[in-house]
Amino acid sequence: MHEMGIAMEIIEIASQSIPEALKGAKVHSVRLKIGKLTAVVAESLRFCFDIVSRDTPLNGAVLRIEETPVVARCHECAGEWTLEGPFFSCPACGGGKLTLISGRELDIEAIEIEDEDDAHANGGK
Amino acid sequence: MEIKVVRKVLSVNEKMAEENRRLFSQKGVYVINVMSSPGSGKTALLERTLADISKTIPCAVIVGDICTTHDADRLARCGVPVSQINTDAFGGECHLAAHVVEKAAQEMDLAGIRLLFVENVGNLVCPAEFDIGEDSRVVVMSVTEGEDKPLKYPVMFRTCHAAVINKSDLLPHLDYDLDQARANILNIHPEMPVFTLSAKTGEGMTPWLEWLRARIEEKSSGTTG
Numbered sequence: 461m462h463e464m465g466i467a468m469e470i471i472e473i474a475s476q477s478i479p480e481a482l483k484g485a486k487v488h489s490v491r492l493k494i495g496k497l498t499a500v501v502a503e504s505l506r507f508c509f510d511i512v513s514r515d516t517p518l519n520g521a522v523l524r525i526e527e528t529p530v531v532a533r534c535h536e537c538a539g540e541w542t543l544e545g546p547f548f549s550c551p552a553c554g555g556g557k558l559t560l561i562s563g564r565e566l567d568i569e570a571i572e573i574e575d576e577d578d579a580h581a582n583g584g585k
Numbered sequence: 586m587e588i589k590v591v592r593k594v595l596s597v598n599e600k601m602a603e604e605n606r607r608l609f610s611q612k613g614v615y616v617i618n619v620m621s622s623p624g625s626g627k628t629a630l631l632e633r634t635l636a637d638i639s640k641t642i643p644c645a646v647i648v649g650d651i652c653t654t655h656d657a658d659r660l661a662r663c664g665v666p667v668s669q670i671n672t673d674a675f676g677g678e679c680h681l682a683a684h685v686v687e688k689a690a691q692e693m694d695l696a697g698i699r700l701l702f703v704e705n706v707g708n709l710v711c712p713a714e715f716d717i718g719e720d721s722r723v724v725v726m727s728v729t730e731g732e733d734k735p736l737k738y739p740v741m742f743r744t745c746h747a748a749v750i751n752k753s754d755l756l757p758h759l760d761y762d763l764d765q766a767r768a769n770i771l772n773i774h775p776e777m778p779v780f781t782l783s784a785k786t787g788e789g790m791t792p793w794l795e796w797l798r799a800r801i802e803e804k805s806s807g808t809t810g
């Protein structure tokens with residue numbers, strides 16, 4: 461539902477990140493890191509991105525999504541574990557106070573742009 | 586050629602939320618973001634809560650809905666300032682974002698207000714991802730929904746600070762397994778306070794009201810964790 465707004469934010473940030481010298485170059489892909497414990501559905505995000513990226517410098521770019529696992533650290537015993545299901549108690553000591561080390565990411569990591577060498581290579585085909 | 590970006594996708598919202606948090610703190614206002622699926626009784630809970638707590642603590646409410654002012658009209662009858670946000674003016678959004686709350690807060694006179702409730706749009710998915718600058722997040726579920734709501738919406742239950750199980754007056758008429766519902770909440774968030782109550786009859790309201798008062802006290806004495 462909110463994937464449309466998230467897609468628009470991605471386009472905004474990615475567009476701003478294109479260096480001045482490469483304005484107008486084709487963006488091949490946007491690399492994202494999305495935690496498993498986020499309310500973001502990758503397929504919906506791709507669908508929305510394809511629609512809202514039209515007429516922007518991101519037109520035709522693909523989203524390369526790395527899904528990060530939910531990893532927690534227990535406050536009691538300092539143990540770390542990867543959660544496979546919705547059970548947030550420490551498997552070692554049963555403690556309920558924890559810090560999530562990973563799993564809540566919704567980050568844009570990088571964009572991949574066609575540079576001059578790529579352009580020549582493509583032109584030569 | 587790869588260009589590093591490394592930014593949070595929602596960084597604009599998060600920055601605005603931090604700004605809201607700073608402004609609310611400056612004014613000495615404790616802000617609670619109330620979320621639930623549609624029909625769990627957020628508005629009824631706030632009506633019952635305000636009837637008690639606003640006698641001693643000056644309160645205000647921001648209400649988010651996609652359409653209509655029904656909830657705002659109900660809450661205004663509690664005699665507290667109410668600001669209505671219709672998200673369809675912002676593209677029919679399914680959640681309140683920080684900039685929308687900022688605009689609503691600007692339109693209210695918050696002088697002297699110590700407790701501000703933000704009734705989010707009825708939805709257990711999207712509002713979980715959007716910080717609005719609140720101090721606490723509360724999720725409301727009701728006994729007419731499935732006991733497994735927390736397991737289906739872990740992000741919401743994980744990011745909240747307290748849970749309310751509403752409509753307890755209906756328990757005698759339902760097969761609802763209250764122990765299972767509580768266990769499901771605690772699986773997602775083991776230390777979370779859970780308040781089982783009926784906003785309709787007032788049964789079970791006291792612990793919830795005490796929790797609210799304690800949070801406000803904590804903040805005003807500067808011991809908020």
